[in-house]
Amino acid sequence: MVPHLITALTGPINELEQRIIDSMPAIERWFRLEWMEHTPPFYSSVDIRNSGFKLAPVDTNLFPGNWNNLTDQMLPLAVQATMAAIEKICPEARNLLIIPENYNRNPSYLSNLAQLQRIFKMAGLNARLGSISPDIKKPTELKLPNGETVLLEPVIRTKRRIGLKHFDPCTILLNNDLSAGAPGILEELYEQYLLPPLHAGWSVRRKSRHFQSYEEVAKRFGKLLGIDHWLINPLFAKAEGLDFTEGANTGMDNLAAQVDALLTKVRRKYKEYGIKEKPFAIVKADNGTYGMGVMTVRDAKELDELTKKARNKMGIIKDGQMVQDVIIQEGVQTSERMHDAVAEPVVYTLDRYVVGGFYRMHPERGVDENLNAPGSSYVPLAFAHSTHMPQPGMHPGASAPNRFYMYGVIARLAMLSASYELEATNPDAEVYD
Structure with a gap:
């Protein structure tokens, strides 16, 4: 299923697509050399916006849910990538423990856990679900919409390891973003691999730090392709102590003041490229998740008139965390639609590989609004061919594989940025004078 792109198939986005397709050998070599120096996050999902003149990531999730929205045709890619990742981390691995969100009993989230279990089992691992939630005191079976079940079991902590009763895993996979902080039960696990590491959780991680890394990566990639890195990079600023x-x-x-300064920069770029759209900014919690703590601002004066409801929505995010720091991000409108609803591609990665994705669409949201909100739905990306198999020689915009290869490149740039970010925030990294 190929999306209907309402953007005219001319202009900078097609020039960018053509440049990326023509540069494929150089791009793949560039990534290959980067991964020799840096460790990719174990898994991630990247929200991408295609405005027709700009293609950029707007969020990178290091604890992705929604694996259930990947189609069966995508599973072989995920299984192969899992095998490659596990071979690097713990080649003799037999048992893997997945730690889910504490209180999330949403049927879609439970289906996501079942899909993760399925992927790891097909990769040759005994994968079980271990809950650190205080309300899981005994094995608890939960029913899925399709009639299947998942089994949540209470995690048991020994001196240096965690596991389940009669189940000792070599590797622990977190599908819990630690918004409320890293619980003691997960600390000081010196004998097991914890993926992602604790400092990838939102109690430590900041979006502004990620996009600082992304800007560095985008500049280098732009130089490789001979393009203005702004075409793939959303400008950003941050404000603290709010x-x-x-x-x-x-x-x-x-x-x-930060919103005004950012919008002024964006206006300059729009003028440079002859873009007639009105720029906007997205203000969101710097450690936010689940689409909470997000608002669209078209003029800094709007901040003087925030309603009580708007302040409440911005002030508190997941797990009751207060918002004090925000990232102000250049808004990238989306010009893609699925079934007459505004849509954005979300690309999934495992190790250093793109393994699939879907369109997030929302019939009640505009092209300049956050789509990760109640009422959103999902349509699989048209990965009829591998994302690594573009079709050279095709007219830009005419080939779905070419468009999705481009999405995959942007997602891998975001993934590489996450690896830079995690290296910079690693508390165990050696510091040299």
Whole structure:
């Protein structure tokens, strides 16, 4: 199923697509050399926006859910990538423990866990679900919409390891983003591999740090291709020490100033490229997740008029965490539609490989709004061919594999940026003077 792109198939995005297809050997060699120096995050999902003149990632999730939205045709890619990743980490691995979100009983999330189990089992691992939630005190079977079940079992901590009753895993996979902080039961596990590491959780991670790394990667990649890196890089700024409670004004003047400065930069770029659209900014929690703590701002003056409801939505995110720091990101509108709904591609990676993805679409949201919100739905990306098999010689925009290869390149740039980011924030990294 190929999306209907309402953007005219001319202009910078097609020039970019053509440049990427023509440069495929150089691009693949560039990535290959990067992965010799850096370790990819174990898995990730990357939200991408295609405006017709710009293609850029707007979020990178290191604890991706929604694996259930990948089609059966995509599973072989995920299984092969899992095998490659596990061989590097723990070649003799037999048992793998998946740690899910503590209180999430959403049927879609449970289906995501079942899909992850399926992928790891097909990769030759005994994969079981171990909950660290206080309310799971005994093995608990939960039913899925398709009639299948998943079994959550309470995690048992010994002195240096965690596991389940009669189940000792070599590797622990977190599908829990640790928004409320790293629980003690997961700390000081010196004898097991923990993927992703604790410092990838939102209690440590910051979006602004990620996009700082992405900007560095985009500049180098832009130089490789001979393009303006702005075409693949959303400008950003950050504001700290905010208070979104009603009547409070702490940090709001600084936020307004940062929004105004960012919009001014974007206007300059629009003028340079002859773009007639009105720029906008997305303000979101710097450690946010699940699409919470996000708002669209078209003029800094709008911040003076935030309603109580808007402040409440911005002020508190997952697990009751207060928002004090935000990233202000150049808004990249989406010009893609599926079934008459605004849509954006989400690309999934495992190890250093693109393994699939889907379109997130929302019939009630505009082209300049966050689509990761209640009411969104998913349509698989048209990976009829591997994302690594573009079709040289095709007219830009005419080939779905070419468009999806381009998405895969952007997703891998974001994944590489995440590896830079995790290296920079690793508390166990050696520091040299």
